[in-house]
Amino acid sequence: MPEEANIPSPQETSPSPFKNLTGALISATLATGLYSFTNLVSQKLSSAPLQTTNTLANRIATLVRTLLLAIGSGATMIFAVIALGLVLLTIKQVFDSITARK
Secondary structure (H helix, E strand, O other): OOOOOOOOOOOOOOOHHHHHHHHHHHHHHHHHHHHHHHHHHHHHHHOOOOOOOOHHHHHHHHHHHHHHHHHHHHHHHHHHHHHHHHHHHHHHHHHHHHHHHH
């Protein structure tokens, strides 16, 4: 029977503060980019009036515009909250390591 490799489970090893801050930086960069993109899309959509008089087409166009902005805003918020959570986790880990030494 082949021997199994001793791979530590994710619960045994805690992420280092450096990895947390790297992830927070990546997430914050994505949130900033998505925020800029969402603002650009909202400005372009608000400056371009609908060219049709058909009621159904107007409703569909309004729905699509609303969905675009909602998806962009939601993704921005998700990445921003992840970045904030990783920074707070890093602060907690540093505080715990300082208090454990005493």
